[in-house]
Every structure is written in C-alpha cells, then in structure tokens.
Amino acid sequence: MHSKVLLFALTLPALLSAQNRIVGNAAEAEAGRGLFRIVCAPCHGIQAKGGRGPDLTTGVFNSGNRDEDLFRVISQGVSGTEMPGYGVRFGTDNIWRFVAYLRSATNRRAVASVGNATAGEKLFWSKGACGQCHRVGQRGGPMGPDLTRAGRKRSYEYLRAALTDPNAELTTGYYKITVVTRDGKTISGVQKGFDNFSAQLMTVDGVIHSFLRENVQSCEREYVSLMPSYKSWSETELNDIVAFLVTLRGDL
Ligand code: HEC
Ligand code: HEC
Incomplete structure (x- = not known):
C-alpha cells in the first residue's frame, strides 16, 4: 500500500x-x-x-x-x-x-505468415466444429475458453500447440470432471465448481450440472483437456486455422 x-x-x-x-x-x-x-x-x-x-x-x-x-x-x-x-x-x-x-x-523481422486466415475461419466453423465449444464475438458455444481475444493474449506457438496437443498447456480452470450417477450414467464436462461435498460441471451443450457427491456413484477430477487433438490435420489446415486465431484481437 x-x-x-x-x-x-x-x-x-x-x-x-x-x-x-x-x-x-x-x-x-x-x-x-x-x-x-x-x-x-x-x-x-x-x-x-x-x-x-x-x-x-x-x-x-x-x-x-x-x-x-x-x-x-x-x-x-x-x-x-x-x-x-x-x-x-x-x-x-x-x-x-x-x-x-x-x-x-525487438526483432522487426516480420513473422512469416504462412496460413490463410479466411480459409482458417471456414475450417473453424465447419470441419473443425471449434464453434461448438468456443466463442468468437457473439458466435459459438461456452464450454471452452472464449477465443475473441486469442490472438492478442497468446503467442503463435501457444495457439498452434493448443490444437495438436491440448493437454500440453491446459488453460487454467478448464479441468475435466466426470460424474457417474447412481443409475450408471456418465457425464463429463468442464469444472465449474469442485469441493469435498459437491461438483458442478458444464457439458458441451452449455448446460451446467450440479451434484452432491453423496448422491453419486463416483466423481473424479482430471487435469486433462476436453478438447480433441487436431494432430491428424494437414499442415495447411493447421496453418490456416492458426492464421485465423492470430487475427482475433477482441474487436468483434
Ligand atoms: C469439445 C469441445 C472443444 C472443441 C470441439 C474445440 N475445443 Fe478448443 N478447447 C476446449 C477446452 C475445454 C479448452 C480448455 C482446455 C485446454 O487448454 O485444452 C480448449 C482450449 C483451446 C485453446 C487455448 C485457449 C487459451 O486461451 O488458452 C485454443 C486456442 C483452442 N482451444 C482452439 C480450438 C480450435 C481452433 C478448435 C477447432 C479446430 C477447437 N479449439 C475445438 C474445447 C474444445
Ligand atoms: C502469468 C502470465 C504473465 C506474466 C508472469 C507476465 N505476463 Fe505480460 N502478458 C500476459 C498476457 C496473457 C498478456 C496479454 C494480455 C491481453 O490479453 O491483452 C500480457 C501482455 C503484456 C504486455 C502487453 C503486450 C501488448 O501487445 O500490448 C506487455 C508489454 C507485457 N505483458 C510485459 C510483461 C512483463 C515485462 C512481465 C514481467 C515483469 C510480464 N509481462 C509478466 C501474461 C503474463
């Protein structure tokens, strides 16, 4: 002070x-x-x-x-x-x-921009189904981190690694909770709350589920990502999608 x-x-x-x-x-x-x-x-x-x-x-x-x-x-x-x-x-x-x-x-050498951001934007909303879990501006789903400012917040390397190896640097707070209910149903989602007595998680549809731990069969937290890996995509597709992410600077 x-x-x-x-x-x-x-x-x-x-x-x-x-x-x-x-x-x-x-x-x-x-x-x-x-x-x-x-x-x-x-x-x-x-x-x-x-x-x-x-x-x-x-x-x-x-x-x-x-x-x-x-x-x-x-x-x-x-x-x-x-x-x-x-x-x-x-x-x-x-x-x-x-x-x-x-x-x-400072190294003013321009960062080689290898991808095509317009093609990347298409992949984001179609083949990649990234919008199922991520928001960009007003569009997209809420389970994953909001990517509206991704290009401003994160480096090129970080964004690229997020696609091919989602567990490498887990975004803080986005842990996986899996609950098995008494009637044997398994529900997984992103942690919204977790303590000795209860757990809250958000499923991919954006719905938040709350459980008292004494009322379920099991309840587990794992430090792994709910995001699928896109490692099998071609170099061109990965470059395009990262080029699109880099353009996201929060002005939508
Ligand atoms: C099934 C849901 C889901 C899908 C589909 C998905 N993601 Fe994710 N994504 C997540 C979750 C959950 C996290 C947070 C955990 C982590 O770090 O992996 C995340 C993290 C990220 C991050 C890191 C964000 C940050 O600021 O730390 C980026 C970038 C990202 N995703 C991009 C994408 C792109 C691009 C696609 C499509 C090619 C995609 N995601 C598809 C759920 C998803
Ligand atoms: C815990 C992680 C973290 C640490 C530690 C950290 N930063 Fe940052 N820094 C960030 C993030 C994330 C941003 C982007 C913020 C945003 O979204 O605008 C940032 C933004 C900046 C920016 C603004 C970049 C721009 O384009 O305007 C500068 C400059 C900066 N940091 C310098 C530093 C310096 C110097 C230190 C050490 C004294 C430091 N940072 C420590 C995470 C960190």
Whole structure:
C-alpha cells in the first residue's frame, strides 16, 4: 500500500528523468533482461518470444508503441487477463528496465505468415466444429475458453500447440470432471465448481450440472483437456486455422 502511494506520487519530471537514464542504456537493458528471465519468462518465454503470453519482440504492441505505453501496461497489468501489474512490487526504475530490455529485444523481422486466415475461419466453423465449444464475438458455444481475444493474449506457438496437443498447456480452470450417477450414467464436462461435498460441471451443450457427491456413484477430477487433438490435420489446415486465431484481437 505504502509503495503504491510512493509510485504514483512521483512527479512527472522524476519519471521522465528515470526514463531517459534507463531506456536506451545497454547496461540497464541487460539488468532488465535478468529480471525478465525470472519474472516474466514463465509466460512470455525466455527470449520474450511468447508462450502463454504474447510475443513481445515484434515491435508492435496492442497497448500502444510508446515507452510510456509499455511502462503503463507493465506497472498496471491488463485487468481481466493473466497479465499482472508489477508497479507496486518493482518500483519505477525496474519497470523502465523491463521497457529498456523489451526495446533491445525487438526483432522487426516480420513473422512469416504462412496460413490463410479466411480459409482458417471456414475450417473453424465447419470441419473443425471449434464453434461448438468456443466463442468468437457473439458466435459459438461456452464450454471452452472464449477465443475473441486469442490472438492478442497468446503467442503463435501457444495457439498452434493448443490444437495438436491440448493437454500440453491446459488453460487454467478448464479441468475435466466426470460424474457417474447412481443409475450408471456418465457425464463429463468442464469444472465449474469442485469441493469435498459437491461438483458442478458444464457439458458441451452449455448446460451446467450440479451434484452432491453423496448422491453419486463416483466423481473424479482430471487435469486433462476436453478438447480433441487436431494432430491428424494437414499442415495447411493447421496453418490456416492458426492464421485465423492470430487475427482475433477482441474487436468483434
Ligand atoms: C502469468 C502470465 C504473465 C506474466 C508472469 C507476465 N505476463 Fe505480460 N502478458 C500476459 C498476457 C496473457 C498478456 C496479454 C494480455 C491481453 O490479453 O491483452 C500480457 C501482455 C503484456 C504486455 C502487453 C503486450 C501488448 O501487445 O500490448 C506487455 C508489454 C507485457 N505483458 C510485459 C510483461 C512483463 C515485462 C512481465 C514481467 C515483469 C510480464 N509481462 C509478466 C501474461 C503474463
Ligand atoms: C469439445 C469441445 C472443444 C472443441 C470441439 C474445440 N475445443 Fe478448443 N478447447 C476446449 C477446452 C475445454 C479448452 C480448455 C482446455 C485446454 O487448454 O485444452 C480448449 C482450449 C483451446 C485453446 C487455448 C485457449 C487459451 O486461451 O488458452 C485454443 C486456442 C483452442 N482451444 C482452439 C480450438 C480450435 C481452433 C478448435 C477447432 C479446430 C477447437 N479449439 C475445438 C474445447 C474444445
């Protein structure tokens, strides 16, 4: 609490002088890189090329391309997403060190866009039946994660791996619950609630089922995906569908 007050009480000239001292200075960028590897790499990758979080080396940022924009997003985070704010924990100088590092890591080589997003969009709604479980804008089903902002939230590699190996990096919270009722019926779906006494799950039709554990034969939670693997698809189909996912930036 105290440090938060200090951070935001900093005067504009003090902020600017820290920026001028740190951004563009190679030693500070190196210090930023060291911190980044410990704090940010779990989501953005050891070289900032992305993973669970977006690639930060393309030179283009959704939150704006000025140093101040990066400073803001790293200090405050992006609310409603996995991106936490670091201002309170690290303080102004360290936030500028992250900015300095990201500036030095920029690799403007355009990411080779191999797929055809229009063909990918067709596959998404037809052959892939992705819309059965995923929403994009107003369309689609609710059992899987909403993909409206997938291209903004996730890196290319993460999206591609999600298709061919859904269990590799399970989206947090989307665990599988299987209940066998007293009359022998098996129902599986995504966990909505789970404790010692009860379980709630959503089936693929979007219906939420609630059970008291004492009233069912068995109730099991597994850390596996309910998404089928698309490993058997051709390279072209996979490239197309990922090209479509990359275009999803939340503006629908
Ligand atoms: C727990 C995972 C996680 C960690 C740890 C994390 N980030 Fe993020 N970060 C994300 C996600 C997810 C997004 C995309 C948010 C969205 O949907 O807009 C993001 C977005 C960003 C953006 C904005 C990208 C853009 O295009 O505007 C920057 C910059 C950023 N992170 C830097 C960092 C830095 C620097 C650190 C370490 C101090 C860090 N992140 C730690 C997950 C994480
Ligand atoms: C039967 C339901 C179902 C179908 C069909 C399905 N998915 Fe999924 N998908 C899920 C579930 C559940 C998750 C969350 C668990 C996980 O990480 O695999 C998920 C996760 C994902 C993720 C990771 C999202 C994130 O932000 O972490 C992506 C990307 C994705 N699916 C894309 C697709 C695409 C593209 C298709 C069609 C080719 C598809 N899915 C078909 C249920 C489904």
